[in-house]
Amino acid sequence: MAKILLVEDSEMNRDMLARRLARRGYEVVIAVDGGQGVTLAQTEAPDLILMDMNLPVLDGLEATRQLRAAPATRSIPIIALTAHAMSGDRENALGAGCDDYDSKPIELERLLGKIEVLLKKEATP
């Protein structure tokens, strides 16, 4: 089963999304800030990363840039998650190297759709 790295500082959101993804059969690895996210991305080699944009230590945009800069993590698909729906969020996320973008609150079915698309793309390069 696919391994998903969830980088999210809000405990409630993290817990909820992790449990629901697990129920759908994904293996979920948790990181609570951007720095930890970058580290775990390298050590755990997940199939996909869900990256909150508003993170402590290293924010989502910077973490994404670092992941894209490192050869080991360069090709891991990243979906940006953000609570902001203001103008510029989407461009900023995509500009930093995210593959897709979803806004909170998470609609699980919609997010799962995006996850599946990216995983399938990954599986059939």
Next chain:
Amino acid sequence: MTAPRRATQHRNNIAGRKRAEEWVRQLLEAAPDAMVIVDSKGEIVLINAQAEQLFGYSREELLGQPVELLVPERLRSQHREHRVRYFDAPRLRGMGAVPTLYGLRKDGTELPVEISLGPCEIEGEILVLSAIRDITERKRAEEALQKAHGELELGVEERTAELVRATESLQREIREREQKETELQEARTRLQYLLAVSPAIIYTNKGSGDFASTFVSENLPSIMGYAPREMLDDPKFWATRLHPEDAKRVFGEILPLLERGGGAVEYRFRHRAGHYIWIQDTFRVMRDAAGNRVEIVGSWADITDRKRAEEELQVAKEAAEVANQAKSRFLANMSHELRTPLNAIIGYGEMLLEEAEDLGQPGFIPDLQKIHAAAKHLLALINDILDLSKIEAGKMDLYYETFDVPPMIQDVVATITPLVKKNANALKVHCADELGAMRADLTKVRQTLFNLLSNACKFTEHGTITLEVTRETGDGGGWVTFRVRDSGIGMTPEQMEKLFQEFSQADASTTRKYGGTGLGLAISRKFCRLMGGDITVESTVGQGSTFTVRLPAEGLALKAVPAPRGEVSASRATLPEGAPTVLLIDDDPAMRDLTQRFLGKEGFHVVVAAGGEEGLRLAKALKPAVIALDVLMPGMDGWAVLTALKADPDLADIPVIMLTIVDDKGMGYALGAADYLTKPIDWERLPYTLRKYQQARPQCPVLVVEDDAGLREMMRRTLENGGWAVIEAANGRVALERLIEQRPELILLDLMMPEMDGFQFLEEVRTHEEWRSIPIVVVTAKDLTEEDRRRLSDSVARVLQKGLYSREEMMREVRDLVAARVQGIRGQG
């Protein structure tokens, strides 16, 4: 007597006689007059030398001759009678006692004489002594005097008549003068009253230099605090009391106005008490017959209150804008803060629902569903509020993508189906063939359709909802139309009016019965307008409603990447030559992009600037036909830009259209904006509005050469109403002077004029290479001869016969000629 004695006496007598004769003779010779002594027979017995001289006879010729020899023949018999009668009773008659007599000279000439007669007895013989005086000279003098007297009388009569005439004329003149003076006095009184009742100060000044005052009304102290004397005695009174910050601008504004014959400026002026008051200075230039500036007549009105109100308004407006932005920010932040816990409620609710099913606990499911639905509703409300505040803050971005219409419809229908079934409605979908793809913000199109369909479902029970999708082809890709029709409760016209307003449903009870935020339609309409389309509605109470969404099929975004700042739009190459340049100043990149693309399609060159400073720089460099200006911008805001534009003489004439979410037309117009469009922009109105001002502003004026002031005025008005600037000249000579000052785009020329007529003017123009290309339209009442026509045909574009052409024709003529000319210039450039 004795004999001897007698003898002695005789001797004595003889001697005595001789002595007496000798004595008489000497006496006669001493007399001044001619003397003639005649005896009783009428013969001359004695004359003196004076008599000889007078009559031209010698003594010998006369002695013994009858005295009548010396009288003209015609008078001789009369004289003889008088003489005989005189001897009967001789007595002394003095000079002048006898009427004028005439003598006869030996040479036959007559002479007027005056005669005195006296008898004398010598030896018993009576003799008559007559003294004769020549009065020729006296007669002549008398006659001359007589004649002179007569002439004098005649002269006096004539002079008297003249005097009478002069007096009458003088009296008439006096009466007229009195009449005039009365009128003058009335006019003066009226003027004084006018000056007295005027709330403004009336003044005159020299019209140059420091504008030294020559007259000022008595109300000067009440407004400015100064005594009129203080002002009149100081040539620099006005110039030295202008606010230092206004002085340069004021002189800059006044000088061109003086050239135009008058105008109005506003500035701060130092009151005698030391503070500054705002003055509106309205003036006209008085010129003499030769056109020289004589003086300026003007008024100063105290507009301090108005200015203060404007400033307060400005402050209030800025505060309101800040507050409005703060509100939008607050709503955005608040929405975010609300969404975080909601996120958890919805998420955990869904999880509990799933787990309740998994764990076989169906009893919890309905309650969990209610919590979940309520949370979803709350989220929808928050999303709507967020959308609306983003739209209001100008932060709503559009994500254009090209998508096929039918799958999008299927998607929307699938989503709405549960709602359709809820009220036992039926949904019919009619998609036209060949709908193909469209370019728009997919999410917003879906949100709009979903909103309309869910409304239809809410307000319809056991009815039919129809979704019809059609496509019209046309210029620029055509339109896609989505029509949502229901057979529901319908609306009254009053309800429809409020339909698209925020937080306004048909009425309060609607909210209770049907729920919803009341924001959906407002947001949907704003989305559609942002995308260059709109939503319209038709409805009848009890029969249902039809909502129609019309969107441009190819969107406003033809290219994904916005043109770089300050550069001319990429679509320029496809625009016709001479397309008007529009400068858009707006800090919102989406708005810039959208406006640029949209107006590019409408045939404008669009140049964009992201901020005020950049906008001013581009305005100076490009001199665009029209400037579209946003109000809310960081740094230099739209009001500041507008003020700066209007203060620059080079840019002041460019029409500025305000594009803003701040609905403050008064402010815009007060600062000199030509028009005001409220965001979200009504895309159909924008190009129309731009074109209106772009056409209304020719680059160069029209020169009207016409000696009839009334006709000239009429032409000027007609042209100005048509949006042309006009230069006037009363004859050819003046027109040449105007030509040197400023080159017009077109000349309207009368032929019959004083000083220099139209033909002479044309000859002058022909001698100047640089003027030859200016089109000239002759406007004349003259019946043109073949010769005239031949003379005109070389240099005149068109001849309009006065009275035979209408104003419209004149305007059309002017427009066509100038348009052709402008095209020509652009073509070369």
